Amino acid sequence: MATEILMPALSPTMEEGTLAKWLVKEGDSVKSGDILAEIETDKATMEFEAVDEGVIGKLLVAEGTEGVKVNTPIAIIGEAGETMAAKAPAPADEAPKAAEKAPAAAAASAPASVKVDRSPDWPDGTKMKTQTVREALRDAMAEEMRADDSVFIMGEEVAEYQGAYKITQGLLDEFGARRVIDTPITEHGFAGIGVGAAFGGLKPIVEFMTFNFAMQAIDHIINSAAKTLYMSGGQMGAPMVFRGPNGAAARVGAQHSHDYAAWYSQIPGLKVVMPYSAADAKGLLKTAIRDPNPVVFLENEILYGRSFEVPDVDDFTIPFGKAKIWREGSDVTIVSFGIGMTYALEAAEKLAAEGIEAEVIDLRTLRPLDYDTILESVKKTNRCVTVEEGFPVCSIGNHLSAYIMTHAFDYLDAPVLNCTGKDVPMPYAANLEKLALTSVAEVIEAVKTVTYR
Amino acid sequence: MPPRKTAATTAAATGKPAANVSAEDLKRYYREMLLIRRFEEKAGQLYGMGLIGGFCHLYIGQEAVVVGLEAAASEGDKRVTSYRDHGHMLACGMDPKGVMAELTGRIGGYSKGKGGSMHMFSKEKHFYGGHGIVAAQVPIGAGLAFSDKYRGNDRVTFTYFGDGAANQGQVAESYNMAQLWDLPVIFVIENNQYAMGTSVKRATKSPDFWERGVAYGIAGEAVDGMDVLAVKAAGEKAVAHCRAGKGPYILEVMTYRYRGHSMSDPAKYRTREEVQEMREKRDAIENVRQMLLTGGHASEDDLKKIDKEIKDIVNEAAEFSKESPEPDLSELWTDIYADTAPQDA
Numbered sequence: 001m002a003t004e005i006l007m008p009a010l011s012p013t014m015e016e017g018t019l020a021k022w023l024v025k026e027g028d029s030v031k032s033g034d035i036l037a038e039i040e041t042d043k044a045t046m047e048f049e050a051v052d053e054g055v056i057g058k059l060l061v062a063e064g065t066e067g068v069k070v071n072t073p074i075a076i077i078g079e080a081g082e083t084m085a086a087k088a089p090a091p092a093d094e095a096p097k098a099a100e101k102a103p104a105a106a107a108a109s110a111p112a113s114v115k116v117d118r119s120p121d122w123p124d125g126t127k128m129k130t131q132t133v134r135e136a137l138r139d140a141m142a143e144e145m146r147a148d149d150s151v152f153i154m155g156e157e158v159a160e161y162q163g164a165y166k167i168t169q170g171l172l173d174e175f176g177a178r179r180v181i182d183t184p185i186t187e188h189g190f191a192g193i194g195v196g197a198a199f200g201g202l203k204p205i206v207e208f209m210t211f212n213f214a215m216q217a218i219d220h221i222i223n224s225a226a227k228t229l230y231m232s233g234g235q236m237g238a239p240m241v242f243r244g245p246n247g248a249a250a251r252v253g254a255q256h257s258h259d260y261a262a263w264y265s266q267i268p269g270l271k272v273v274m275p276y277s278a279a280d281a282k283g284l285l286k287t288a289i290r291d292p293n294p295v296v297f298l299e300n301e302i303l304y305g306r307s308f309e310v311p312d313v314d315d316f317t318i319p320f321g322k323a324k325i326w327r328e329g330s331d332v333t334i335v336s337f338g339i340g341m342t343y344a345l346e347a348a349e350k351l352a353a354e355g356i357e358a359e360v361i362d363l364r365t366l367r368p369l370d371y372d373t374i375l376e377s378v379k380k381t382n383r384c385v386t387v388e389e390g391f392p393v394c395s396i397g398n399h400l401s402a403y404i405m406t407h408a409f410d411y412l413d414a415p416v417l418n419c420t421g422k423d424v425p426m427p428y429a430a431n432l433e434k435l436a437l438t439s440v441a442e443v444i445e446a447v448k449t450v451t452y453r
Numbered sequence: 454m455p456p457r458k459t460a461a462t463t464a465a466a467t468g469k470p471a472a473n474v475s476a477e478d479l480k481r482y483y484r485e486m487l488l489i490r491r492f493e494e495k496a497g498q499l500y501g502m503g504l505i506g507g508f509c510h511l512y513i514g515q516e517a518v519v520v521g522l523e524a525a526a527s528e529g530d531k532r533v534t535s536y537r538d539h540g541h542m543l544a545c546g547m548d549p550k551g552v553m554a555e556l557t558g559r560i561g562g563y564s565k566g567k568g569g570s571m572h573m574f575s576k577e578k579h580f581y582g583g584h585g586i587v588a589a590q591v592p593i594g595a596g597l598a599f600s601d602k603y604r605g606n607d608r609v610t611f612t613y614f615g616d617g618a619a620n621q622g623q624v625a626e627s628y629n630m631a632q633l634w635d636l637p638v639i640f641v642i643e644n645n646q647y648a649m650g651t652s653v654k655r656a657t658k659s660p661d662f663w664e665r666g667v668a669y670g671i672a673g674e675a676v677d678g679m680d681v682l683a684v685k686a687a688g689e690k691a692v693a694h695c696r697a698g699k700g701p702y703i704l705e706v707m708t709y710r711y712r713g714h715s716m717s718d719p720a721k722y723r724t725r726e727e728v729q730e731m732r733e734k735r736d737a738i739e740n741v742r743q744m745l746l747t748g749g750h751a752s753e754d755d756l757k758k759i760d761k762e763i764k765d766i767v768n769e770a771a772e773f774s775k776e777s778p779e780p781d782l783s784e785l786w787t788d789i790y791a792d793t794a795p796q797d798a
Contacts, residue, residue: 008501011717012508032494033711033732035725044719051498070503152603178603184633189592189626196596199581200531202603223586224593231572233565234788236581268789292791321796368796 002057002078009070010039010046017041018066019074028056036075037063054078116372117322121283122311129312133275134304136282137167137243141205143315144289145175148203151289154181154190155207155244164209165245165304191217191242195224198238203289208244211260211298217242218263225294226269241288243297246274247339247389248426248437250302257426259390261338264296265366265399271320272367274298274338278308280364283318291320300339321368325377329357332447333377335400336387337363340438343419344387347443356451366396374400375408382413383450389437392420414450419443474682476750482524482681483741484759486516489540490738491767492549493712496539496556499771500716505556509570512540514711517737518643519544521684522611522704525692531601533581533594534613536571537710541613545578549766553774561777565784588614588621591640595627598638598701609637609695617648619662628669628701635700639691640666642705643678649714650722663705673703679735709735 007017018040024030031053039048057076061068068074131139145151152175157164159172159182172180183190187208194206208214214221221242229237247259264272271293275281281299288295326341327348336344341362348358359377363369378384384404386397397418404416419438427433493511500509512519515537523544526532534541542552547563555562556570563573571585581597584590594612601608618624619642631638642662646653653660663673672694676687684706691702709731713720720728745751789795 006502009503009716010501012506014717041717043717044721046717046719047725049497051494070501181634184626184629186626186629188623189595189630192589192592192623192627193596193599193630196533196581196593196598197600197603198596199593200597200600202600219586219589220592224584224589228574228582229791230788231564231568232574232582232788233563233567234791235564235574235576237791239791268795271790368793371796 002076003052003054004073005036005075005077007061007068007070007072007074008039008048010041010048011043014041014070016067016069019061019063019068020045022059022063024056026056026059030054030056030077050077052077116370116376117319121279121318121324122313122316127312128309130307131278131282131310132305132307133278133281133299134165134167136278136308136310137285137299138169138171140282140285141168141289142171142174144286145171145179150201151203151205152179152181153205153207154183154194156183156185156209158182158207163207165301167299167304168207187213187217188220191220192224194240194242195220195238198225198240198294199228199236204240205289206240206242208242210256210301211244211246212256212258214242214244214260215258221264221270221294221296222267226267229293230269237292238294239292241285241295241297243285243288244299245301245304246298247300248421248433251428251430251433252426253428254425259388259421260296261298261366261388261390262395262399264298265369265396267367269294270367271295271365272298273320273365275364276303276338276341276362278306279310280318280324280362282310283316284320284364286315287317287320290317298338303339318364320365321370322364323370323373324362324364325359325373326362327358327360329359330381331357332383332385332451333359333361333374333381334385334387334443334447335361335363335374337366337396338388340387340389343438343440343443346440347387347447350440350444351447354453356447356453358447371403371407374404378404378408379411382411383447384412384416385419385443385446385450386416387419387438387443389421392418392423395420414452417446417450419446476745476748478524479741479745479750480759482520482685483738483745483756484763485520485523485544486681486738486741487759487763488549488766489516489520489543491763492543492553492770493539495767495771496553497712497716499553499557499774504775505570506558507569508536509556509716510537510714511712511716512537512710514731514736515643515645515678515708516540517681517684518641518678518706518708519613521681522639522641522688524681524685525688526609526611527692529579529606529608530692531579531581531594531597531608531610532613533590533597533610534583535587535590535615535618536583536585537615538571538573538583542573542575542578542580542583545575545580547573547575547578547580549770550773553770554777557774557777558779559774559777560780560784561773565788566780567784567788588618588623590614591618591621591624592627592630594640595631595636595638595701598631598636599634602634602636607637607696609639609692611639611641613641613643615648616642616644616646616653616662617651617656619644619665620648620656625665628666628671631701632669632671635698637695637698638701639688639695640671640673640701640703642703643708644705645708645710647710647714647722650718650720652722661705663703666701666703671701671703672699673705675705675707678706678708679731679737679740681737681741
């Protein structure tokens with residue numbers, strides 16, 4: 001049976017090409033792998049091979065012809081002895097059909113928004129105890145490891161050293177070396193091993209001594225962990241937690257002070273948590289370990305030693321996507337998260353003394369993000385200031401500003417202002433480091449600007 | 454430098470049926486290798502017609518590697534590989550229809566059309582991808598092996614990567630931890646001698662990749678990847694090593710890809726003669742074909758019947774891949790999170 005040989009597409013972007021040279025003539029016998037012609041694409045000259053065996057009947061396009069469209073018949077191939085006439089040029093259009101069905105992706109069902117959840121994190125009258133963030137994180141891991149054998153922790157110095165920042169103190173003694181695993185200093189490698197273990201059905205907690213070092217592993221966090229569920233059509237993903245201190249500590253210079261909140265928050269497929277208080281650190285880490293998705297859990301070295309009230313109960317969790325209002329107010333909304341909350345709360349106290357009542361929202365999770373609580377507050381106060389330590393360009397504050405502008409433009413009485421770290425690598429000198437971070441004074445100034453005081 | 458052992462110079466087994474293999478097994482390897490070759494030829498054709506887009510890396514020439522190693526594997530063993538993954542999927546028993554429909558980006562594909570040529574998975578067949586970042590699958594493979602060791606079973610993970618990936622830092626990191634923790638992982642270096650357009654000798658002065666494992670205490674060897682029986686024998690040795698709890702094993706399989714790196718590669722970095730030489734003298738499928746014929750295990754007619762059967766399977770896969778519809782537009786928003794709908798930002 002005679003078949004048409006079509007002008008092939010030889011690159012992802014090729015639409016037409018030059019049939020530079022025929023290497024066969026009519027009547028030649030060819031077999032799979034024989035070169036039929038040389039074809040020039042936009043980037044190279046390619047050899048075009050026969051796929052089937054047969055005899056070249058007719059060459060339909062002369063060599064040297066430019067601008068031959070992909071899928072145009074260029075030759076006829078048939079079995080020996082067969083007479084071959086060019087078929088009427090049928091449109092070789094086997095292009096996908098479903099594409100025309102709907103005008104644009106916008107027609108597809110849009111994702112759901114998170115609804116405002118105002119329920120308290122724990123019931124009134126719950127017995128409380130004072131704990132540091134450090135202890136709360138350790139307890140969260142220990143409780144989840146007791147409950148589920150598939151949870152394990154790996155990282156540098158997590159076992160015998162008891163944690164570089166003592167977050168894993170006591171875990172080796174309780175759970176043993178099978179589940180509390182010291183790694184060599186190879187972030188790229190052990191992050192990948194963690195992802196593989198998660199593919200294999202375990203629930204790894206991968207500790208980075210700091211998220212600065214996770215930059216060597218970011219390919220596995222994003223390309224391997226975050227994207228696989230989608231790329232596999234829902235067949236498999238990476239239920240795991242990447243955790244460790246993030247952002248500036250004190251006097252550790254440019255390479256150890258990076259805040260990655262905005263980076264990871266950009267990635268669909270990841271969940272991103274950045275707690276401030278000990279109760280949130282505990283409740284959110286437990287949720288993160290149970291979550292069937294990859295979670296980036298951003299802690300802060302300066303907060304590790306701070307004490308907070310934590311529910312003294314066997315098991316409590318805090319859901320993702322639920323912001324916490326630390327202070328109610330009617331004059332301005334201050335939105336922050338993680339260590340940014342220290343500036344936000346202190347500024348709010350000082351502003352109250354001057355008669356300005358700020359509502360302070362702690363986002364707690366950056367992905368999913370509790371947009372509704374922010375909008376509800378902004379619609380009440382008509383003003384918003386965001387606070388974070390990260391770089392100013394493409395910051396979380398920038399994103400919130402755009403979101404508020406889009407969804408509450410008519411409610412705003414002033415532009416949303418972002419208090420962020422400065423657009424410089426973190427300096428070492430104590431005075432410059434202080435200047436590079438945001439400050440309570442900056443937050444107060446921003447609030448006064450948006451309230452026209 | 455001493456002369457480098459390559460697939461072209463290691464022992465070729467043309468026409469000599471090996472002692473420890475049944476005629477049935479030999480026919481099965483022939484069939485499986487032929488399926489991969491015909492499937493890939495068809496994929497190349499569909500790419501030329503614009504039905505497959507983007508990047509498409511064909512496995513033609515390397516068929517004996519996966520068929521030989523799958524012959525050494527048992528149910529429950531895992532495998533993970535790079536973006537040149539069609540052969541691995543067919544060899545572990547994934548449906549050619551589902552693979553081809555993924556290449557054409559249709560809902561009937563293994564990833565519902567959302568992954569493409571480089572990103573396919575099958576939980577059922579323990580195939581963990583299909584990874585587009587060179588060498589990323591190497592620690593992932595070690596991690597899969599970690600999960601089996603953690604659970605205390607005796608499964609092994611075949612972790613495939615190329616000579617290009619072998620130079621990546623994370624491979625060294627994985628070797629170190631795999632040996633440190635005695636992980637049951639077989640690192641399979643498919644040395645097809647070219648990392649895209651860069652030959653091994655232009656990329657390293659340490660071209661015996663398996664020997665790098667020695668630095669970490671990992672056992673390994675080079676094997677003729679154009680000889681499916683040699684690959685199988687080496688695979689069995691590696692599997693036995695891993696199952697016995699002795700930790701990882703490295704197999705450097707000397708092979709050759711006949712086609713370009715991807716569909717858009719004019720392959721000017723090697724001569725036409727070099728490719729022809731491999732195709733004509735060293736072809737793994739032709740070798741087994743000769744073994745079957747000279748050994749009297751199959752007649753020309755028997756083999757023609759197999760050829761026809763394979764052609765039908767491939768044509769059926771191609772038809773399915775054209776007829777299966779594109780994913781529904783709502784699929785844009787599914788499979789981003791395992792439990793919750795994505796947020797509207």
